[in-house]
Amino acid sequence: MRITVFGTGYVGLVTGACLADVGHEVLCMDVDEARITRLEAGEIPIFEPGLETLVKANVEAGRLQFTTDPTDAVAFGVLQFIAVGTPPDEDGSADLRHVLAVAGTIGEQMYGYKAVVNKSTVPVGTADRVREAIARGVAARGVEAEFDVCSNPEFLKEGSAIDDFAHGPRIVVGTDSERVRELMRECYAPYIRLQEKLMFMDVRAAELTKYAANAMLATKISFMNEIANLAERLGADVEQVRRGIGSDPRIGYQFIYPGCGYGGSCFPKDLRALAHTAEQLDYSAELLKAVEAVNQRQKQGMFTKLRQAFDGKLEGKVIALWGLAFKPNTDDMRDAPSRDLMEALWAAGARVQAYDPEAMKECRRLYGERDDLVLVADRIQAVKGADALAVCTEWKEFRTVDFAWLQQQLTLPVVVDGRNLYDPALMQQAGLLYYGVGRGDSLTARE
Numbered sequence: 304m305r306i307t308v309f310g311t312g313y314v315g316l317v318t319g320a321c322l323a324d325v326g327h328e329v330l331c332m333d334v335d336e337a338r339i340t341r342l343e344a345g346e347i348p349i350f351e352p353g354l355e356t357l358v359k360a361n362v363e364a365g366r367l368q369f370t371t372d373p374t375d376a377v378a379f380g381v382l383q384f385i386a387v388g389t390p391p392d393e394d395g396s397a398d399l400r401h402v403l404a405v406a407g408t409i410g411e412q413m414y415g416y417k418a419v420v421n422k423s424t425v426p427v428g429t430a431d432r433v434r435e436a437i438a439r440g441v442a443a444r445g446v447e448a449e450f451d452v453c454s455n456p457e458f459l460k461e462g463s464a465i466d467d468f469a470h471g472p473r474i475v476v477g478t479d480s481e482r483v484r485e486l487m488r489e490c491y492a493p494y495i496r497l498q499e500k501l502m503f504m505d506v507r508a509a510e511l512t513k514y515a516a517n518a519m520l521a522t523k524i525s526f527m528n529e530i531a532n533l534a535e536r537l538g539a540d541v542e543q544v545r546r547g548i549g550s551d552p553r554i555g556y557q558f559i560y561p562g563c564g565y566g567g568s569c570f571p572k573d574l575r576a577l578a579h580t581a582e583q584l585d586y587s588a589e590l591l592k593a594v595e596a597v598n599q600r601q602k603q604g605m606f607t608k609l610r611q612a613f614d615g616k617l618e619g620k621v622i623a624l625w626g627l628a629f630k631p632n633t634d635d636m637r638d639a640p641s642r643d644l645m646e647a648l649w650a651a652g653a654r655v656q657a658y659d660p661e662a663m664k665e666c667r668r669l670y671g672e673r674d675d676l677v678l679v680a681d682r683i684q685a686v687k688g689a690d691a692l693a694v695c696t697e698w699k700e701f702r703t704v705d706f707a708w709l710q711q712q713l714t715l716p717v718v719v720d721g722r723n724l725y726d727p728a729l730m731q732q733a734g735l736l737y738y739g740v741g742r743g744d745s746l747t748a749r750e
């Protein structure tokens with residue numbers, strides 16, 4: 304079937320490429336001309352494992368095309384996917400400007416029936432606003448046009464986006480239209496041959512399902528970070544506790560890794576947006592607020608430990624930083640814990656020598672050239688001449704380290720491990736002062 308996708312970011316491009324890969328004809332539209340020019344030249348604007356190969360193969364096969372032309376885009380697909388950004392507004396609510404702009408475009412350009420499928424993460428009730436925006440565009444032309452609007456939230460994770468899209472546990476579709484159900488069955492049929500994963504529900508339930516899923520996952524992380532902070536003060540190792548509770552299938556092992564706080568383009572913004580929705584309804588969402596507050600505090604944790612280790616004297620110190628991206632296998636630094644750490648270190652007069660396998664360009668774009676930020680070519684250069692090492696992202700290449708070598712590189716020699724990658728006992732044996740997250744040390748507690 305013919306499908307149009309608005310937006311060629313993480314979600315739009317992955318959706319377009321994956322749907323083309325299973326045989327659909329896909330036209331991806333973006334207002335960002337430079338992005339479309341790059342895509343047409345075979346360049347992928349984001350780092351996402353496997354995406355470049357998938358896009359190229361499907362472009363070559365003639366199933367995937369790109370455009371900036373709204374008329375072509377609306378004319379192309381019977382399904383019109385909206386996968387544009389919903390960044391946080393100043394008050395934390397989701398900014399629907401781009402979603403409603405696409406809806407307006409569809410209304411202004413459509414002829415014949417269209418099923419408009421919203422994939423962006425949007426507050427409950429947005430489908431109604433999308434419907435109104437389309438209807439206004441149609442009415443302004445004095446024509447009649449038939450359309451439906453449904454919700455099809457996306458649950459992919461950056462770094463494993465293609466696999467998540469293709470093999471995710473469920474495909475949620477919120478609609479009250481049988482015609483939409485049929486079209487969505489046809490669209491996703493190649494993904495549900497082995498297992499019936501399509502879940503039809505009401506539009507509002509589908510919209511809320513997306514926020515509830517992200518809020519639940521963020522809650523697990525903040526809960527575990529809270530336990531880690533207690534473990535630090537109690538002299539217990541939270542990694543043993545994690546294994547102890549994860550083995551209970553009612554709890555499970557996933558999303559209970561303590562760390563330096565969750566980042567990325569979704570958990571922080573979606574938690575805030577859901578809390579904002581609650582406020583508008585005069586409901587105080589205590590748990591959501593606590594999840595966010597714990598995360599804010601957690602993001603300061605690595606800096607607090609470094610400040611303690613240097614007795615508050617960070618001025619002029621050089622801190623090696625391994626990992627800038629908010630998680631491995633991405634170049635995305637939106638709300639990354641590394642940013643909180645770097646900004647706090649700079650405010651305290653320290654310098655940062657940083658390395659990340661993929662996010663260096665993004666770091667330079669965000670912070671520009673500055674004396675207190677040196678971006679180096681590998682992890683070894685990052686620790687050369689440094690006083691301490693901080694690890695913010697669990698990239699595979701950071702997992703194995705010659706501790707004796709590391710001990711000789713660092714002047715203090717302190718290692719603050721925001722992802723609990725290393726064995727505290729081995730670190731200590733090598734003469735390193737090791738501070739993980741909830742590993743039984745009480746450095747933070749002494750603040």
Ligand SMILES: NC(=O)C1=CN([C@@H]2O[C@H](COP(=O)(O)OP(=O)(O)OC[C@H]3O[C@@H](n4cnc5c(N)ncnc54)[C@H](O)[C@@H]3O)[C@@H](O)[C@H]2O)C=CC1
Nearest residue numbers: 310311312313314333334335387388389401404423424457
């Ligand atoms: N990044 C992720 O891992 C996930 C994101 N989401 C949600 O999906 C939505 C999209 O997120 P991302 O792909 O990360 O965003 P993004 O910021 O990477 O990409 C959005 C794209 O939309 C384009 N755009 C803006 N206005 C447009 C318009 N009027 N017409 C056509 N294109 C337009 C932008 O130029 C940009 O290329 C958001 O609501 C997000 O919360 C959902 C699941 C996963």
Ligand SMILES: O=C(O)[C@H]1O[C@H](OP(=O)(O)OP(=O)(O)OC[C@H]2O[C@@H](n3ccc(=O)[nH]c3=O)[C@H](O)[C@@H]2O)[C@H](O)[C@@H](O)[C@@H]1O
Nearest residue numbers: 457458459460461524558559560562565566567569629630
């Ligand atoms: O709505 C979205 O955009 C997406 O948000 C998250 O995906 P993503 O942000 O790409 O990455 P995650 O793997 O969820 O990691 C988010 C943050 O939580 C942190 N995290 C994750 C898991 C964990 O156990 N501990 C932990 O600190 C990660 O380091 C990272 O900073 C969700 O996992 C996806 O299902 C969802 O579609």
